[in-house]
Amino acid sequence: MIRSVKAFAPATVANVSCGFDILGFAIDAMGDTVELIRKDEPGLRVVSIEGDGGKLPLEAKKNTCAVAIQAMLDELDEQVGMDIYLTKGLPLGSGMGSSAASAVAALEAANCLLGRPFEKKNLLPFAIEAEKVACGAAHADNVAPSLLGGFVLIRDYHPLDVIKLPVPNGLYCTLLHPHYELNTADSRSVLRDKIPMKHSTIQSGNVAGLIAGLYEGDFELISRSLRDVIAEPYRAVLLPGFYEVREALKTAGALGMGISGSGPTLFALSKGKDTAQAIASAAKEVYSSIGLGVDVYFSEINTKGAYLIEEK
Amino acid sequence: MIRSVKAFAPATVANVSCGFDILGFAIDAMGDTVELIRKDEPGLRVVSIEGDGGKLPLEAKKNTCAVAIQAMLDELDEQVGMDIYLTKGLPLGSGMGSSAASAVAALEAANCLLGRPFEKKNLLPFAIEAEKVACGAAHADNVAPSLLGGFVLIRDYHPLDVIKLPVPNGLYCTLLHPHYELNTADSRSVLRDKIPMKHSTIQSGNVAGLIAGLYEGDFELISRSLRDVIAEPYRAVLLPGFYEVREALKTAGALGMGISGSGPTLFALSKGKDTAQAIASAAKEVYSSIGLGVDVYFSEINTKGAYLIEEK
Structure with a gap:
């Protein structure tokens, strides 16, 4: 059984000029890292956050990593204990998809820890739940490219329709x-x-x-x-x-x-x-x-x- | 020297639902046919129009075929005599690109008659001139697909930016x-x-x-x-x-x-x-x-x- 995992999620550019509110893409240059350690007793605990200047909440109900993982566990109807260690590579409130990268890194890590019960793209709804808490709105234009990479089109939200687009070489x-x-x-x-x-x-x-x-x-x-x-x-x-x-x-x-x-x-x-x-x-x-x-x-x-x- | 040519241009669907004002496509089912016969004396003469119920003007300055060809001759700075025979396969005012098909068929024919001085896509501005006369507006969303076929995106008019899109089989x-x-x-x-x-x-x-x-x-x-x-x-x-x-x-x-x-x-x-x-x-x-x-x-x-x- 996997006891600990560490995952990375990249920074993202949402809107993309003419793609206002429907497009986003991911950029390799930087991102957030989340480490999860499985615990015997159930419950999510945000143990530490580095690189946020003390601004982000450790409280699980307000923390974007914990909210995302909890949404996933609720869907699975499972109770698993995890300690969460978040390392911010992205500045807060910068417009680079900071909260999205944290949630997505947490989900990628948690999915691995649980033996990959979800296909990658099916993690998206949980990340959107976290965006609701972090930004007050269920945007997908940061979380979708951070999760899937490349250029991503959010054609619709009801139901969610996300299309990964090709990226030209260079x-x-x-x-x-x-x-x-x-x-x-x-x-x-x-x-x-x-x-x-x-x-x-x-x-x-x-x-x-x-x-x-x-x-x-x-x-x-x-x-x-x-x-x-x-x-x-x-x-x-x-x-x-x-x-x-x-x-x-x-x-x-x-x-x-x-x-x-x-x-x-x-x-x-x-x-x-x-x-x-x-x-x-x-x-x-x-x-x-x-x-x-x-x-x-x-x-x-x-x-x-x-x-x-x-x-x- | 080619003395007479006959060309066909297809019906078109402009707007295409979400593609309002920017998309069009061509359909094989029907279209207009233009026959041109070279004359020794310069000048364009619309000799006959069939299938319009007598509604379209024979006067060269008001006829979409003649206007299109004249725009082409003006660009070439040439004086060539042509008799124009138009056969309408498309009903007028139906929303199937009737005037566009006439202009495009005329241009395809005239370009051949003159030994193809223009690449096909470069005929587009002349067809747009004809649309100005026929519709009162310089729309390209019928003439572009009628000329080029397939789905066509009109990204911009100033300058004209026309992109031919792929069409899935079937x-x-x-x-x-x-x-x-x-x-x-x-x-x-x-x-x-x-x-x-x-x-x-x-x-x-x-x-x-x-x-x-x-x-x-x-x-x-x-x-x-x-x-x-x-x-x-x-x-x-x-x-x-x-x-x-x-x-x-x-x-x-x-x-x-x-x-x-x-x-x-x-x-x-x-x-x-x-x-x-x-x-x-x-x-x-x-x-x-x-x-x-x-x-x-x-x-x-x-x-x-x-x-x-x-x-x-």
């Missing part, structure tokens, strides 16, 4: 996490309840182009399609230097860029590692010029999602 | 043309200028699903994605029996259905010929029960677009 992502806080509620509140029909058509055309570009491996088409007319124009005003950064990223060779989740992190897609690195350097310069620090990360798109690091 | 379309007239302006005027953000997201998710379904050859995904929340709910009220027909088509095995262009023709997609035929029969019954006649057509999706029938 597609890189650069993440820019500037040093300021942005309240998700603010980022949501600037959006319009109603939008012009014309904007909806533009958005549809672009997301259709992006999907086709991913299937075709057509970087030019991906580039032309990475435009968001629905959320970005309203959210950009909350993001210092947004348009300067955008310009610099384009000049550095980005296929396109956008707001990661609800920000403040920005993402840029590019063809190849050198361009991803050039984009990172260009972004640092712009943020520095407006007096903001920024953490930059870049890597290929993660295509395998969450994975087991070790089991004993 | 995908059939049934067209239902009920015997009543529907004014395109009425069909446009019922649409909303502003729509809820939520509807835009739903539409984006579905069109993304449809594109993925076409690439994957996943009929179930295509079926789940064929939902239009933006135009259909408003236009359906103008279409007698719409919901009864929809129900009957689903029961007969349709993957999905929708309004072809701005109606009154409806389309249904299905897997295989037998289902396409069953759909046609079911539709006839429903229309008959509400006292309306209907013409039904079905065929595979046309994947080659317009083509030459003969040259001499």
Whole structure:
């Protein structure tokens, strides 16, 4: 019987420009790690959280790892004891799918500890339960790519319809996490309840182009399609230097860029590692010029999602 | 030197449910035919139009075939004399891309007559010029699939960005043309200028699903994605029996259905010929029960677009 497991789940970019509220992808550069140790007495206990600056709750009913595992145990109608050790690789509230990565790493680990009663994709509902607790909304656009890897389309929620999309070889992502806080509620509140029909058509055309570009491996088409007319124009005003950064990223060779989740992190897609690195350097310069620090990360798109690091 | 040519261009379904204003596809079942005969004296002359009940203009400046060819000659800066003979296989104002098929057949024929100075896809701007004259708007969602065949995405107009999408083997379309007239302006005027953000997201998710379904050859995904929340709910009220027909088509095995262009023709997609035929029969019954006649057509999706029938 497996006594202890450790699993990793990657950072994710939700929304993806024209894919507002329906698309997400995973990035190899960083993520969260969860270690589980089986206990004889039932019950979930969050023993430690590292890397959160003491901000995350240890209480099982509020902790995204424990909530996700509990949802899984409820479905199995099993009582299993586990001690949970969470190591945050992702900053909180950054728009990189921090809570999603914790929940998904916990589920990947727990599924292994229990002998894999679930196919990977069937862990998704439990992760969504955890997102409800962490974010107040049952979003899947971070948890789905963190679990499954690659680009993921959330076509519908009722019932859940998640489609894994292909990732062209050599597609890189650069993440820019500037040093300021942005309240998700603010980022949501600037959006319009109603939008012009014309904007909806533009958005549809672009997301259709992006999907086709991913299937075709057509970087030019991906580039032309990475435009968001629905959320970005309203959210950009909350993001210092947004348009300067955008310009610099384009000049550095980005296929396109956008707001990661609800920000403040920005993402840029590019063809190849050198361009991803050039984009990172260009972004640092712009943020520095407006007096903001920024953490930059870049890597290929993660295509395998969450994975087991070790089991004993 | 080629003296005379005859070309065919297929009927088309624009909008395609969730693909409102950005998608179209071509259907083999019927189309328009244009014969051109080279003349020594320059100038375009529409000699005859068959099958239009005398409704279409012979005057070259108002005739969609002549306008399209003239746009092509202007681009080439050439003066060539041609007599134009148009045979309409498509009913006018039906929502099956009637004017588009005429323009495209004319362009395919003229391009051949002139020794193919243009690649096929580069004929598109001339066809769009003709649509301006015929419909008052520079739509490409009928002319593009009629010219190129298959499913076509119009991602953008400025500049024109047209992407040909794959068609799964065995995908059939049934067209239902009920015997009543529907004014395109009425069909446009019922649409909303502003729509809820939520509807835009739903539409984006579905069109993304449809594109993925076409690439994957996943009929179930295509079926789940064929939902239009933006135009259909408003236009359906103008279409007698719409919901009864929809129900009957689903029961007969349709993957999905929708309004072809701005109606009154409806389309249904299905897997295989037998289902396409069953759909046609079911539709006839429903229309008959509400006292309306209907013409039904079905065929595979046309994947080659317009083509030459003969040259001499």
